[in-house]
Amino acid sequence: MKWSIEHKALTGFTVALVIIAAICWLAYQSTVGFMHASTRAARSQETITALEEIFSLMNQAETRQRIYIISGEQRHLAPRRAYIDHIHTLLAKVHDAIADDNSGQQALLRRMNEHIDARLALLEGVLKVRREQGFEQARLKLMAGDGEREMDGIHETVMQLEKGETARMQQWIEASRENADRMLVIFFVALVSVAILFAVLFLFIVREMAERKQAEKKRALLLHELESANEELRNFGYVVSHDLKAPLRAIGSLADWLSTDYADKFDDEGKEHMRLLIGRVRRLDSLIDGILQYSRVGRVKETVIAVDLNRLVREVIDLLAPPPSIVVTIENQMPTVMTEPTRIQQVFQNLLSNAIKYMDKPEGAIRIACVAEGRQWKFSITDNGPGIDQQHFEKIFQLFQTLAPRDRVESTGVGLALVKKIVEMYGGRIWLESTVGRGCTFFFTLPRTVASAGSTKGNNT
């Protein structure tokens, strides 16, 4: 199956659209991934900062405490509470930030938490001793080194957590870079593929247009050839009518003058030859007329008008002037049809003149009838003449075919071929039924779409 240009173009554009949609989707996915990775990297950064702040706050809390222990001034204890609250807030933040982590960070955080809690409890213990037992006891407790150990534990876990978080941040930064790179690649591939697709489509269309133009040129050429062939045919008709007939007429005239002017010089045989000569001239003349008539059907267009067949058939009968021994009857009302009057007249004239010409009975009867059959009119012309053998049914409709020797019945063999051509030109059909010796009936149909009046049975004429 050959696809039409519209089909191809539509398919091309659909594919382009699908590619663009897929690219949009991929780009969206990458962007979302990029944004997610960036957020996560930023969060890791924040976590690291928070961890450092916690460690520094712990240090500060410790420093303040030492100052208090040394000086015993209450005002140095005041910010301690705030530091501890802030530490807990930051711890909660870190806890949330690494909630989705499963690389041991959470365990580290728990350990750090324990160290912090232990350190804070130790500090609380030292404070209590200072308040209740004085500077010396507190100094001894502070020197015991428990706090130092916890502080080292905090430092270590913070370092480890930071290390883990830094690694995580690196991963996210890597991921976001990957996403960004992928986005660039997708855009590049998209641009190139769409460009290629459109280029291919463009080439397709251009080629198709060129082909179409070529075809149009070919068709124009063919049309021109057809027109000139038609013109030639028209000229042929003219040539036949004038150039063939002119010499024929000259022969006819000269033969006539010879037989008139030299009548006394011809013997009986000579006179007979001259008579035959003039007869043949007339026959050739009517043959040429027949060819002309036949070639004109369908070539020369007439105006289509409403033709009342009742009147037309009666006119044809009057024109043919059948001898008194032949009775022509129109059996029922004929319809009025939209047609070319000359053509339909030729149909009836040829069929009726055949019926009259070949009549072999002393009392001839020719009946014309018409019935509506579906979407067609069926006309019939029935005679009681010699009839036609079934084996000739096809042959009689061919050009120049006659059944009787031309010397017996003068005939060109054009009539029925002409009738068939006309009937078929109007989309009808012609056929016959016959019993040899009893007569025959010619039927022909015409589409009712060209008819405009009804037909009724039994209106005799």
Next chain:
Amino acid sequence: MKITSKPILLVEDDQVDVMTVMRALKEIHVTNPVVNLENGEEALKYLHDPVSKKPCIILLDLNMPIMNGIEFLQVAKRDDRLKRIPVVVLTTSDEQQDKVNSFDLGVAGYMEKPVDYRQFVEVMRTIDAYWTISELPQ
């Protein structure tokens, strides 16, 4: 013909056709002189020549070499001195277009040349009878 002194202009290239017209005219006792010219151009040359006698009727063939009948009519019917001379087309063509063109150019009649000489004599007899009765401007 009404005025027997004026010639009949026969524009016809076929020799036997010319003989046919001459013979038919003789047969029906038309005494007008016949001027035969072979094509439209010759005919126009004759008609434009001040010494030649203007014809009472022009019998015109359509299919001729050099200048055919329709081309002749196109010139003659535009000429004020020639357009009133009756032209009867005498041709083999029964093409509708030829008839339409001829009458568009104001011909007085259009006769098909019959193959049968006897019929031709009758055609000529009718033409003569008509143009014997019909009045013509001077």
